[in-house]
Amino acid sequence: MEIEQISNIVSFATRSGLLEELRGAPATALQVAERNGGDHRAYSSVLETLRGMGYLTRSGDQYTSTQQHHELRRDNSFCWDQIPEFLQTGKPWITIDSSPENLDAFYTKFFESVGYANQMSATAEAVAARLDGEPGHILDVGTGTGLWSLAMARRAPRAKVVAVDFPQVLTNHFFKRAEQLGCLDRVEALEGDFHEVHFPKSAFDRIVMGSSFHFLKEPAADSYVRKVKSALVKGGEFVVIDHFADATPHQRLSRTLYEMRLAMRTQAAKNYSRQEITRLCSRVGMLLKDSFEVEGPGFLSVLVFEVDFNA
Ligand SMILES: C[S@@+](CC[C@H](N)C(=O)[O-])C[C@H]1O[C@@H](n2cnc3c(N)ncnc32)[C@H](O)[C@@H]1O
Numbered sequence: 551m552e553i554e555q556i557s558n559i560v561s562f563a564t565r566s567g568l569l570e571e572l573r574g575a576p577a578t579a580l581q582v583a584e585r586n587g588g589d590h591r592a593y594s595s596v597l598e599t600l601r602g603m604g605y606l607t608r609s610g611d612q613y614t615s616t617q618q619h620h621e622l623r624r625d626n627s628f629c630w631d632q633i634p635e636f637l638q639t640g641k642p643w644i645t646i647d648s649s650p651e652n653l654d655a656f657y658t659k660f661f662e663s664v665g666y667a668n669q670m671s672a673t674a675e676a677v678a679a680r681l682d683g684e685p686g687h688i689l690d691v692g693t694g695t696g697l698w699s700l701a702m703a704r705r706a707p708r709a710k711v712v713a714v715d716f717p718q719v720l721t722n723h724f725f726k727r728a729e730q731l732g733c734l735d736r737v738e739a740l741e742g743d744f745h746e747v748h749f750p751k752s753a754f755d756r757i758v759m760g761s762s763f764h765f766l767k768e769p770a771a772d773s774y775v776r777k778v779k780s781a782l783v784k785g786g787e788f789v790v791i792d793h794f795a796d797a798t799p800h801q802r803l804s805r806t807l808y809e810m811r812l813a814m815r816t817q818a819a820k821n822y823s824r825q826e827i828t829r830l831c832s833r834v835g836m837l838l839k840d841s842f843e844v845e846g847p848g849f850l851s852v853l854v855f856e857v858d859f860n861a
Pocket residue numbers: 653654657691692693694695696697698714715716719742743744745759760761762765
């Protein structure tokens with residue numbers, strides 16, 4: 551792929567305001583060219599490139615930059631100006647995980663400013679549909695907006711969800727979204743750091759961690775997965791969703807960029823590989839029973855472990 555050319559075009563479209571101009575306001579290449587005092591043919595080629603990269607959609611001959619792409623760009627581009635300093639010092643641009651309070655504040659704001667739950671909801675629905683069974687009790691660790699567990703609860707009308715996260719995230723996002731989705735009477739929360747929060751024993755048939763396993767501190771990893779196992783009932787499953795996919799060059803590149811973004815905003819977050827998580831889980835008697843990739847922004851994969859009661 552002509553990465554450098556594409557990157558220059560995206561950078562031009564962002565800096566010049568072209569993508570912003572087309573946000574929710576469809577226009578033809580000719581209209582865009584005229585408005586900007588430019589050449590029709592030249593603008594057509596730039597707009598087509600942006601469409602090819604998924605930054606614009608086209609309906610007939612009109613181009614639009616969708617809200618979804620706007621939000622994605624904002625998240626992806628927030629700290630790239632800091633690369634020179636990052637290379638010099640290796641220090642994150644911001645350290646969102648320097649304290650539980652910082653993580654809470656960061657994600658409370660993040661979920662407000664980024665239309666993340668909307669962007670991801672089709673993906674979450676697809677994962678909920680793909681997983682077997684109808685769980686009765688779901689524990690969602692690092693729940694955020696409750697993206698994954700609430701999608702599961704919507705499919706399983708008797709399911710109850712217990713969410714683990716920090717207080718502001720829970721109040722401002724998880725409970726609000728549960729209310730919007732009509733699930734408020736079926737949700738509860740365990741507030742605090744998931745390393746320390748006590749999980750009730752043999753209480754859940756599904757424990758899910760969506761894009762939160764990477765916050766698990768390595769020295770605590772063994773005891774944490776043991777805690778997960780003992781919170782599951784017989785036949786229960788542990789579902790981990792994160793950026794594991796590495797089968798194609800595009801997936802590997804996306805994964806590397808994700809890891810770089812983590813390095814630029816955290817002290818200790820680590821994108822555990824599929825093999826590392828499988829090893830951690832198998833050491834405590836949870837075996838990989840299924841894994842699949844999901845469509846959506848980026849390349850998310852799902853790992854499903856089940857308790858090995860013969861062990
Ligand atoms: C990237 S967000 C993912 C949110 C949600 N699971 C999803 O996939 O949309 C990570 C979430 O994990 C929470 N989190 C991170 N570390 C945590 C910890 N040690 N204890 C509790 N929650 C934590 C954050 O507050 C945040 O809501």
